[in-house]
Amino acid sequence: MPNEIHADYDSGNTLYAVIRNTTGQAWDVAGQAFEDWGTNGHTIDDYNIPLTDKSGSRYVGNFDSHIPAGRYCIQVFVQAGASPADTDAIVTARDVVWTGSGMLTAAKVLANKAVFNKTTGAIEYYDDDAQTVLLTHASDDGASTTTRTPA
Numbered sequence: 019m020p021n022e023i024h025a026d027y028d029s030g031n032t033l034y035a036v037i038r039n040t041t042g043q044a045w046d047v048a049g050q051a052f053e054d055w056g057t058n059g060h061t062i063d064d065y066n067i068p069l070t071d072k073s074g075s076r077y078v079g080n081f082d083s084h085i086p087a088g089r090y091c092i093q094v095f096v097q098a099g100a101s102p103a104d105t106d107a108i109v110t111a112r113d114v115v116w117t118g119s120g121m122l123t124a125a126k127v128l129a130n131k132a133v134f135n136k137t138t139g140a141i142e143y144y145d146d147d148a149q150t151v152l153l154t155h156a157s158d159d160g161a162s163t164t165t166r167t168p169a
Contacts, residue, residue, distance in 0.1 A: 023078060023092055025094040025109060025110055027077060029071050031097070032096070036066060036092075036093045037082070037085065047064065091113050092114055096109050117151075130144050143155075
């Protein structure tokens, strides 16, 4: 889904995002892999994801669909010069849970479509489009308990 990254900042600026994993590595956009900052001589140009000014102090950008499901931090920077630089100021940062196809939020789990499969005991929670599965809870039945584990 497009425009998963959102940031509020005065319109008329140039903003970009950097996605980091839980160990602090940055997503190399062209290489499509997480790496330590500066690996193979990489610079901010290898990690930045441009954001589009939608006016009214709202910027949006796309979370790379090649990033595997997991927990990540999105950092948003305001570009001071002609191109992104390590010295650019951070505007905001937030942690997200990426399912591989969309952001998992409490609102989506509670408000959107959920389907219970009586045969398998699995519950599938859907994104806003009612087509994309964001989370599946699978059951494990024991003698006296049933455990549901996110998958």
